[in-house]
Amino acid sequence: MRNILTLNSGSSSLKFALYPLTGAESLDTLTPRYRGMFSGLNGGTPRLKLQNSEGRPVAMEKDELPTRLELPDAMGRLLSWLDELPDLSLAAVGHRVVHGGRDYHQPVALTPEITAELGELESLAPLHQPFCLAPVTPLAERHPDLPQVACFDTAFHANQPEVARQFALPRELTQRGLIRYGFHGLSYDYINRVLPQQLGDARRERVIVAHLGNGASLCAIRNGTSVASTMGFTAIEGMPMGTRCGSLDPGLVLHLIQQEGMSAEALTEMLYKRSGLLGVSGISGDMRELLESAAPEAREAVELYAYRAICEIGSLTAALGGLDQLVFTAGIGEHAAPVREAICRGCEWLGLELDVDANDRDAERISAADSRVGAWVIPTDEERMIAWYTAQMVGLA
Structure with missing residues (x-):
């Protein structure tokens, strides 16, 4: 069965979810087969929480986690576990990327060039951007033909009125991109899309x-x-x-x-x-x-x-x-x-x-x-939003 893997990587955690595809995906019908999170990465106390579609705990591996776990090691454990799941194939991977800058207002298929451009935005989100992008290259090396899609937290706010985005700074700084971007856009996007059915x-x-x-x-x-x-x-x-x-x-x-x-x-x-x-x-x-x-x-x-x-x-x-x-x-x-x-x-x-x-x-x-x-x-679901956008980008929805 083909699946979409979503990744939300931070400075000390790696959230992930696996969504099986039926061929007629909508935001309502996407349901994760597994959800999990590595926490305490990069210097904390490592923990792993993994649940199946019914919310029951699942063991990823028999051995205990080491006393220190870095993000690349957590990614390696996740990918090895996925490789061992029966009847599983990955169709694409969707990443939560915090900052899209002035140029990226929609999800985009990641290439080495685009990944490098997004890395240059690190100064705008120093505690987020480098970690969001960290899994991209190791994934490409392990699965070079696997499509990867970036979904941006800034994108939902890209059409705000200019007056809402502008600081009262010299105009040349504004023209260089020193504006208000806004974040948590994937969460707001999801809530905005489910409001009609929730509010009646x-x-x-x-x-x-x-x-x-x-x-x-x-x-x-x-x-x-x-x-x-x-x-x-x-x-x-x-x-x-x-x-x-x-x-x-x-x-x-x-x-x-x-x-x-x-x-x-x-x-x-x-x-x-x-x-x-x-x-x-x-x-x-x-x-x-x-x-x-x-x-x-x-x-x-x-x-x-x-x-x-x-x-x-x-x-x-x-x-x-x-x-x-x-x-x-x-x-x-x-x-x-x-x-x-x-x-x-x-x-x-x-x-x-x-x-x-x-x-x-x-x-x-x-x-x-x-x-x-x-x-x-109303509970938010950023992972489902990422999965839906990724399915659209690779022609699976």
């Missing part, structure tokens, strides 16, 4: 989707098109995140360099890896741990997170000219009821009335029946 007859001309996970952003969608987003030139702008700071006064960054003597490397490490929920709480960047903690610092971190989300919703509502629906997705958005409640309480001025019981149950609709603005919890 509910009005959905003006929608805000809150992708709240370890990385967090929000997107304003008008009539199915992204018009504004909270992330900009890099994936650090906007909301505070697990370990990323979110938006800062540029003068603060200059102060850290000029007065505190921080180097670019030290500043990058602090803003990306020691800030956000972790930095404020001093406890953890994991929202689950903070919600379970009785420490006042944990409570402050959660309150700041919700406050900033409320402020971003207000800004995006202004860009939309009003709000019909608010959708929560990703790890925190789908599972952290206290965070959703705090955000919804802060949006009561918009006409959003929360159904507390529904929210506590992680129900699909969490707004009251007579709420002027609807609030929803």
Whole structure:
């Protein structure tokens, strides 16, 4: 049976899924045969989680993982396991690539030349781009005839109005590509496509989707098109995140360099890896741990997170000219009821009335029946989006 393999490679993890093809694929019918993730790569404690289509754990290999596992080794283990599966052939591989720059607004078949061009965007997403592209060359060496497709997190936002993408910087810098790109586009693309069936007859001309996970952003969608987003030139702008700071006064960054003597490397490490929920709480960047903690610092971190989300919703509502629906997705958005409640309480001025019981149950609709603005919890599925785009690109859908 022919299959599409999807890869979402990060600095410390490798997510993958295997989608069997029937020959008449649609976004609705694509169902993974396996889903898995290597975590703790490149210096952490390696772990492997692998499940079949029924959500049951599956063993990839008999031996325990070593105490240290690098990304190439994880890729090798994955490919060896795939080679041993009976009646399996790979038709194509789809990659999540965080940054497409100014030129790539649609999925693209990867060639050595295109892969090199995408690698030159590393400075725009230093903690993502090199890891997204890392599996491409080893795969090509092992399976030179296997089509590989890049699906971009920036693509969904490419048609935003210029006024929403432009910084107030000298024009020559804007012309060189120093603009707001936006991210989490594969997640927003998926939510946008399933909204009609999820919301039914509910009005959905003006929608805000809150992708709240370890990385967090929000997107304003008008009539199915992204018009504004909270992330900009890099994936650090906007909301505070697990370990990323979110938006800062540029003068603060200059102060850290000029007065505190921080180097670019030290500043990058602090803003990306020691800030956000972790930095404020001093406890953890994991929202689950903070919600379970009785420490006042944990409570402050959660309150700041919700406050900033409320402020971003207000800004995006202004860009939309009003709000019909608010959708929560990703790890925190789908599972952290206290965070959703705090955000919804802060949006009561918009006409959003929360159904507390529904929210506590992680129900699909969490707004009251007579709420002027609807609030929803809809699981995202970036891997399915990648598989669908990849099937289209290689003529299998």
